[in-house]
Amino acid sequence: MKLLLTSGGITNESIRDALIDLLGKPIAESRALFIPTAQWGHPALSPVTVQKAVAGTPPWHLSSLGWASVGVLELTALPSIGADRWVPWVKEADVLLVDGGEATYLYHWMRESGLADLLPSLPDTVWVGMSAGSMVLTPRIGDDFVSWPSAPDDRALGLVDFSIYPHLDHEDMPNNTLPNAEKWAATINGPSYAIDDQTALKVTDGPVEVITEGHWKAFPA
Incomplete structure (x- = not known):
């Protein structure tokens, strides 16, 4: 995949x-599927926040970019409808828009639904x-970000070889400071990045490319 x-x-x-470059065509010509699943696992989120995310109401900046089409793919529903229905939907999409919330909950449903097994194809x-939609692809998210009571540990999919500390210095998240990110990174036992909401990590076949109009910090292994 292109990440x-x-x-x-x-x-x-x-x-x-960077998104347009990965798509290889305009957003207006691209078909998207929006995945809100991670929100259900986070105690601070609710049906109201899910609706806002699906609608693309700020501060959610995914579904309202002017796509050719946007559908909702709820992972918790997929095991009950069968792969013959939902796999074609995923394969026909140009982009998967994966919302934030609780990363271990999202990881659980990526495996239970079969989406994790489909990604290599x-x-x-x-x-x-x-946020969690990015963290779920990393090897570990760190204990600080585990809020789903049923999570066995902080492990995630490991599709990339680094971890992510999101929302650095966010005005509504006073604990997400650089000193706390440094403490978090020391527990990861692998390379990691702390990024703010104006920063993204672009991953294709080569090294990670940091795309930013904000601030970030890389932590070596």
């Missing part, structure tokens, strides 16, 4: 340009993650 791993979504022109599909 655009963000903290806050498509929040500035630099990140938007989607080399041309773009994955745009927002």
Whole structure:
């Protein structure tokens, strides 16, 4: 897959340009599927926030970019409807827009639904993650970000070899400071990045490219 791993979504022109580059065509010609599943696992989120995310109401910057089409793919529903229905929907999409929330809950349903197993067969599909939607592709999210009571640990999919500390210095998240990010990174036992909502990590076949109009910090292994 082609990955655009963000903290806050498509929040500035630099990140938007990176998205268009990964798509290889205009947003207006691209078909999207929006995945809100991670929100259900986070105690601070609710049906109201899910609705806002699906509608693309700020601060959610994913579904309202002017796509050719946008559908909702709820992972918790997929095991009950059968792969013969939902797999074609995913394969026909140009981009998966994966919302934030609780990353271990999202990881659980990616495995339970079968989406995790399908990802290797989607080399041309773009994955745009927002917060937990980005963190779920990493090896570990760190204990600080586990809020789903049923999570066995902080492990995630490991599709990339680094971890992500999102929402750095966010005005509504006073604990998301650089000193706390440094403490978090020391527990990860692998490379990681702390990124703010104006920063994204672009991953294709080569090294990670940092796309930013904000601030970030890389932590070596």
